[in-house]
Every structure is written in C-alpha cells, then in structure tokens.
Amino acid sequence: MAPSEATDIKPAVDELKIAGRTLRSRLLLGTGGFPSLAVMSEAIAASGSELVTVALRRVDPAARGSLIDVLERAGVELLPNTAGCYTARDAVLTAKLAREAFSTDWIKLEVIGDEDTLMPDAPELLLAAEQLVDEGFTVLPYTTDDPVLARRLADIGCAAVMPLGSPIGSGMGIRNPYNIALIREAVDLPIVLDAGIGTASDAALAMELGCDAVMAASAISRAQAPVRMARAMRAAVEAGRLARGAGRIPRRTYATASSPDEGLADLGPA
Amino acid sequence: MIVLNGENSDVRAGETVAAVLTRLDLSPAARGVAVAVDGEVVPRAEWESFTLGEHARVEVLTAMQGG
Numbered sequence: 001m002a003p004s005e006a007t008d009i010k011p012a013v014d015e016l017k018i019a020g021r022t023l024r025s026r027l028l029l030g031t032g033g034f035p036s037l038a039v040m041s042e043a044i045a046a047s048g049s050e051l052v053t054v055a056l057r058r059v060d061p062a063a064r065g066s067l068i069d070v071l072e073r074a075g076v077e078l079l080p081n082t083a084g085c086y087t088a089r090d091a092v093l094t095a096k097l098a099r100e101a102f103s104t105d106w107i108k109l110e111v112i113g114d115e116d117t118l119m120p121d122a123p124e125l126l127l128a129a130e131q132l133v134d135e136g137f138t139v140l141p142y143t144t145d146d147p148v149l150a151r152r153l154a155d156i157g158c159a160a161v162m163p164l165g166s167p168i169g170s171g172m173g174i175r176n177p178y179n180i181a182l183i184r185e186a187v188d189l190p191i192v193l194d195a196g197i198g199t200a201s202d203a204a205l206a207m208e209l210g211c212d213a214v215m216a217a218s219a220i221s222r223a224q225a226p227v228r229m230a231r232a233m234r235a236a237v238e239a240g241r242l243a244r245g246a247g248r249i250p251r252r253t254y255a256t257a258s259s260p261d262e263g264l265a266d267l268g269p270a
Numbered sequence: 271m272i273v274l275n276g277e278n279s280d281v282r283a284g285e286t287v288a289a290v291l292t293r294l295d296l297s298p299a300a301r302g303v304a305v306a307v308d309g310e311v312v313p314r315a316e317w318e319s320f321t322l323g324e325h326a327r328v329e330v331l332t333a334m335q336g337g
Contacts, residue, residue, distance in 0.1 A: 030337040055336025058275040068302040101304035217337045
C-alpha cells in the first residue's frame with residue numbers, strides 16, 4: 001500500500017531555507033505603513049512571519065520610536081533594505097551601514113530606477129549585488145519579473161531572488177504570472193515574490209506558481225484591518241504552497257464530467 | 271561648518287563621533303545605529319576615536335519602518 005499522502009503536508013517538513021537560515025514561515029513582512037507600532041506588533045504575530053524588513057533613515061531626535069525594541073520583543077529577525085537608493089554606490093554604502101547598525105550580513109537589495117514605478121534599475125542592481133556578494137553579504141535582491149535578470153543575479157551569488165508581481169504598493173497583484181513561472185524554472189534559489197500583492201489570493205497565486213515565499217508590506221499594513229489581513233496572508237501562503245505541492249489539474253477549454261456516465265438512469269421520454 | 275543629517279550644526283571640528291551621538295541623546299551602546307562621515311562608514315569601534323574634520327558631512331542613521 002502506498003504511504004498516505006497526508007505525511008507530505010506536515011508543516012515540520014516544509015521549512016524554508018535561505019543561505020543556511022531556516023524559516024518556518026514563508027511570509028516575509030514589511031514594517032512600513034502600519035498605523036502604529038502596536039498594530040504592527042499584532043500583525044507580525046498574526047502573520048507568523050519570522051523575518052521582517054526595516055529601512056535605514058536619519059535619526060529623528062524629536063520622534064524616536066522603539067522600533068528595534070518592538071521587533072525584538074516580537075522575536076523576529078531583521079532584514080534591512082536599501083529602499084530609496086538609486087545607485088549601486090548608495091545601495092552598497094547603505095548595506096554596509098545596515099550591517100553596522102543591525103549586526104547582520106543580510107540585505108534586501110533595492111536599487112530603484114524610477115520614482116513613478118519604483119522599478120529596479122537592472123544594471124545598477126547587478127553592479128551592487130556583485131559588490132555586496134564580494135563583501136560577504138547575504139544578498140536578497142528586489143528584481144523585475146525578468147527570468148534572465150533573475151538568472152544573472154543567481155549566477156553572481158545572491159542568496160535568493162525577489163521578483164515583483166507589480167509596482168511596489170500598487171496592490172495590482174501578479175501582472176505576469178508566466179514570467180514568475182519562468183523564473184521558477186530559471187533559478188535554483190529561493191524565490192520570494194515581492195511587491196504588488198494586494199490581497200490574499202495574490203499571495204496564494206505566487207505560491208501556486210512555485211515561489212518559495214511571499215513578501216507583503218502595504219497589502220497588510222494599509223489594509224483596513226491589518227491584523228486580520230496578516231492572518232489572511234498567512235493562510236493564503238500556506239494554501240498556495242499546499243496547492244503547488246498537490247499539483248493542480250490542467251486547464252481545458254471544454255468540460256470534463258466528474259460524475260461517471262455509466263449507470264445513468266433511464267428516466268424515460270421527456 | 272559641519273553638516274549633521276543634512277543640516278548645518280554647531281558641532282565643531284575635532285569633536286568625536288561619540289560626542290555627536292551624545293548631542294543626539296544616543297549612547298555609544300545604542301542599538302540599531304550607524305554612522306557615515308563623508309560617505310564612508312565609521313565602524314562602532316571607532317566612534318570614540320574618530321574626530322570630525324572642518325567640513326565633515328555626518329549621517330547618523332537608525333531603523334525606521336519600511337517595506
């Protein structure tokens with residue numbers, strides 16, 4: 001008798017590994033946009049996320065919160081980003097400052113090319129990624145949904161790739177699911193769908209397409225009920241992951257009956 | 271004139287990075303803080319000894335909520 005397929009769905013065997021770090025949650029959370037630190041804290045707990053992003057900005061003596069303390073109490077690891085950097089030089093320097101500030105070699109590398117779309121600047125991104133890998137960083141680059149660029153980032157030695165579904169904060173979901181599927185085929189690294197998630201079904205789709213994790217920020221923090229949305233995202237990521245593993249049926253133009261024709265009753269003339 | 275976080279400041283040449291942090295009410299043990307002077311990282315271990323030049327541009331950074 002074949003072993004029960006139920007053994008495949010135990011959460012314990014479904015850990016995500018990035019650069020030797022094991023994560024039990026496949027949802028990464030951005031900390032930006034929450035109405036308060038208290039709501040952020042509750043949302044982190046509801047999301048189950050173990051890795052959250054933070055930005056590096058000038059100290060404001062007037063309004064210094066206790067973000068680091070709150071995140072430490074939440075028991076999550078920090079993933080600093082280089083958000084707001086438009087050149088490889090600025091991104092590399094920001095990564096080095098983040099390493100000083102947070103004692104981590106991990107960096108979510110963002111090199112932005114355009115302030116309207118906030119899309120990555122591919123040549124600068126590759127340049128920055130190469131330098132940071134050389135300096136010993138664990139680099140997780142925010143990239144476009146271009147499978148060739150994803151492969152180049154993998155070849156350079158990045159620890160994961162983070163393709164966008166649609167522009168940051170747009171909530172437009174995954175505009176080109178075929179490209180995300182192609183990236184899945186193109187690279188052996190963990191793929192984290194980053195940017196564009198609007199609601200739970202977008203996160204589920206990302207996982208169904210073969211992504212290893214989903215990163216959500218605005219979709220949760222700017223939802224009307226952020227904590228509830230955090231829980232929804234968690235469920236969606238788990239559902240999408242399970243569905244990917246289960247193997248969806250092929251799409252067909254015409255119907256395929258799910259009830260047998262055999263044994264159909266003869267109910268006489270109409 | 272020394273520029274601190276983008277604004278002219280009364281920090282004087284010869285002051286250490288640690289002294290600037292004190293002005294910002296930050297202790298040298300503060301977590302989640304990083305310092306750049308003239309576009310170069312000043313490692314934590316050098317905060318006490320690193321003195322600022324005449325026209326230094328100092329950036330004192332910390333964690334903020336972000337994507």
